[in-house]
Amino acid sequence: MMKKGTKKILVANARLNKLGGSETFTYTLIEELKSRADVFVEYFTFEKGTVSDKIENELGVSFQSLKSYDLILANHYTCVAELYKYGFIIQTCHGIYPVLEQPFCLADAYVSISQEVKTHLSKLGYATTLIYNGINTNRFYSKKTIHKKLNTVLSLCHSKAANNLIKSICEDLNVEYLQAYKYKNPVWNIEDKINESDLVVGLGRSAYEAMACGRPVVVYDNRPYFESCGDGYIKDKFELSLLNNCSGRYFKTYYDKESLKKEFLKYNNEDGDFFREVILKDFNIKNAVNQYIDLWDSTIQNDINKNKGFIKKMNRGVVSKFAFFNFWKNLSKKHKKEIILDKYPGLYAWGRIKKRFLQ
Incomplete structure (x- = not known):
């Protein structure tokens, strides 16, 4: 039985089937959350593999099993579109070019990992908090003295x-x-x-x-x-x-x-x-996780976001057409084509979109 006061947190990344920047970040985030006595953490992904295996086997963290979470930390807009109905969701945007890194309007709060990303999201109408890419400094440290002369x-x-x-x-x-x-x-x-x-x-x-x-x-x-x-x-x-x-x-x-x-x-x-x-x-991951939790705490006290959360609960179970097209209108034509061609999970209406953008 889960202890009273335990925070139920879900960490999501579109793909965990191979090594990459957001995949390593996801593992590091889960690793830190797992070490905290007041946190119960699980993960979500559309594509399991190398990294999700490590999350399960090395960290002992399971795939999404609950019907709701106190906090969802999501990379990639497809995860937001899939999971927003399960709890308060913070989307972290790691870049300005990849289509998966674009903000989705049903997140409750947004994190940028650099000033460049923060400026990009601001131009799209999204206020964000800057939190740098967290590193496990107990894993990454100098084990061997470097040479005085480049070797x-x-x-x-x-x-x-x-x-x-x-x-x-x-x-x-x-x-x-x-x-x-x-x-x-x-x-x-x-x-x-x-x-x-x-x-x-x-x-x-x-x-x-x-x-x-x-x-x-x-x-x-x-x-x-x-x-x-x-x-x-x-x-x-x-x-x-x-x-x-x-x-x-x-x-x-x-x-x-x-x-x-x-x-x-x-x-x-x-x-x-x-x-x-x-x-x-x-860049210490411990500080980064504290910043995410502080952002969660401060945002849920905002009446505007409370009302937004209420509206989201009313729409539970579907990604509304309004939400999708509000997201869609901020995308470049190149990103729209990427979505159509790859058919990312959580999206729909491919036929009509293809006719308009892929002729």
């Missing part, structure tokens, strides 16, 4: 082009090259790989995990959804790079082989301590 570089980039460029630079500098290319050799215990290196190249959560391990970082990649660019060695410009989630989109610097090599040569082993302290201060 090993790890690429956490998501493109073959970026990996090939970094490998070539390492050969020129006569340093060891390592990579963890998630599309070819995904690594769950990535903290061990990070601890084998002195310098890490990557974006977003990959950069934060490396920083948590006391590794200096070069923010760079060549992602398919954005032109090849980066912010470079970010020790002296971290706060600016952070505005865009260390995605490389703040400075948008194009790097060729020689210019990227210069960024590697800025390596200073003493910078590792700086990066570790930044993560402890602003």
Whole structure:
């Protein structure tokens, strides 16, 4: 029997069948919630697999079983469309480009993981709270002292082009090259790989995990959804790079082989301590979970949101046409086509939409 005062929390992510940024974030969030005596936590996903297996087998957390929850922490609009009727729901938006990261109007509150995302959602008419990507700093920490002189570089980039460029630079500098290319050799215990290196190249959560391990970082990649660019060695410009989630989109610097090599040569082993302290201060998952719970507490006391919740209960069981089309009108034509082609769960009326947008 559940103890009185226990918070019933559901954590949702559209896919948990493979490794990725939001999948790792979901695991980390559940891991922290599971450690709290006053929380009962379960998870939800449309696609089970590698990460959901770890959630069940390693954390002992089950798939959604309750008819209602005190709080639902959801990534991706499809999860909001599916779960809003089960309790108070906070949608976390991790990016500005992917269609799954767009806000859905039936959430009760919204979280942005960077100022860039916060600005994007504001333009769409959504007020959000900024909470950085939480890292388990007890898992990600320095297990091995980095070398005074650059000895090993790890690429956490998501493109073959970026990996090939970094490998070539390492050969020129006569340093060891390592990579963890998630599309070819995904690594769950990535903290061990990070601890084998002195310098890490990557974006977003990959950069934060490396920083948590006391590794200096070069923010760079060549992602398919954005032109090849980066912010470079970010020790002296971290706060600016952070505005865009260390995605490389703040400075948008194009790097060729020689210019990227210069960024590697800025390596200073003493910078590792700086990066570790930044993560402890602003990215600790314990603090992030406290911020989510504070947001929940403060929002439910707002009369406007209480009324909104009442209306949602009246509509329990369906995603109203109004809700869907209110969400739909804020999407770009490209995002609308993505939804139609992929047929994400929770949506409907494909026939009429296809006729209008896919001719």
